[in-house]
Amino acid sequence: MQTFNNILVVTDTRLDAHPILDEAVKLARCNAATVKIVDVVPEFPWTARQYGGLRELLGSDMQARLDALASPIRGMGVEVETKVLWGKTSVEIIREVLRGQHDLVLRVAEGLDSQQKDLLGATGRRLLSDCPCAVWLIASDDIPEYKHVVGCVDISTGHELDIELNEKVYDLASAIGYQHQARTSIVHAWGMQFEQFLERRIARRDFNEMLNQRREHVEALFDEFLKSHGRNCRDPDIQLLKDDPVFAIPSFVKEQSVDLIVMGTLARSSLMGLLIGNTAERILGEINCSVLAIKPDCFVSPITEIEYVDPLAAFSTMSDRLSARQSPGSQT
Numbered sequence: 001m002q003t004f005n006n007i008l009v010v011t012d013t014r015l016d017a018h019p020i021l022d023e024a025v026k027l028a029r030c031n032a033a034t035v036k037i038v039d040v041v042p043e044f045p046w047t048a049r050q051y052g053g054l055r056e057l058l059g060s061d062m063q064a065r066l067d068a069l070a071s072p073i074r075g076m077g078v079e080v081e082t083k084v085l086w087g088k089t090s091v092e093i094i095r096e097v098l099r100g101q102h103d104l105v106l107r108v109a110e111g112l113d114s115q116q117k118d119l120l121g122a123t124g125r126r127l128l129s130d131c132p133c134a135v136w137l138i139a140s141d142d143i144p145e146y147k148h149v150v151g152c153v154d155i156s157t158g159h160e161l162d163i164e165l166n167e168k169v170y171d172l173a174s175a176i177g178y179q180h181q182a183r184t185s186i187v188h189a190w191g192m193q194f195e196q197f198l199e200r201r202i203a204r205r206d207f208n209e210m211l212n213q214r215r216e217h218v219e220a221l222f223d224e225f226l227k228s229h230g231r232n233c234r235d236p237d238i239q240l241l242k243d244d245p246v247f248a249i250p251s252f253v254k255e256q257s258v259d260l261i262v263m264g265t266l267a268r269s270s271l272m273g274l275l276i277g278n279t280a281e282r283i284l285g286e287i288n289c290s291v292l293a294i295k296p297d298c299f300v301s302p303i304t305e306i307e308y309v310d311p312l313a314a315f316s317t318m319s320d321r322l323s324a325r326q327s328p329g330s331q332t
Contacts, residue, residue: 003031010093010107013039013065020108020138028078036081036100037066040089059084090126094303097133109137120284128265128293132301136292146259149177150185152249155221161296165264168294170229173262185237187252189245190218245279250286258289265293
């Protein structure tokens, strides 16, 4: 099971309450992990730059607030650092991940305060797209005592990246559900290629037979995946959702009062191999619960510690790493 050893908590020191730190402390104590708490001083508009020292004053105040947040956590026996970051929020968070070799980012989702009017916000989307480690976005009004955790897997492709992500999703969803004593569902949404077209063009009997064959095939694949975990498709909280994932998963999240969704976010084709997958992005744009998003180990961020990297070059590097893993002489 994947564990987190070096957690980066991105907070907003202007707030009075910081429930995100409660989740960070739980994770740190369960995994014997270290925690770093950061906030970001943004670039000031030119109208404010004429008043010298304002940005530095804000940074000093922010550092004092971070230290105050860290003090009681240290009293719990958790190793904690604090740091003020300077610049564009999403970019500086990712650079700090790279500098500190963090394996998890915890952040409160921006929600309706963001320029993008959904739960993720502009910064959340950038982190899901470019951050090389797992990203856990906690709903802004959420107290992290989850009652229903869902892991979304894709067992239909057989692609190595999906196989890796499916195992990570299953393990993390199960571990978090156990930690919170929550119901844990593992779901796969399925359909049939050209389903609507075929339904209109062929006899109903033939269509139903094709659909049943497709479902049996998907169930067999799902059972094969679940077998290594001692489960099968008939187990409680193992769900095959019959619909396009873009519709099926948000509906399930809403109807079943899901608090946290765990899923992979990487698309595999062309330059989209660097980005949050289109399907994942559309799903996450429709939900209002917390999200834990993960990427495969071979992912390379287009952002470095110092400067932006050409996405084509980053994609080429990721492809080379994946090819090396697949070559006969490689070691696993």
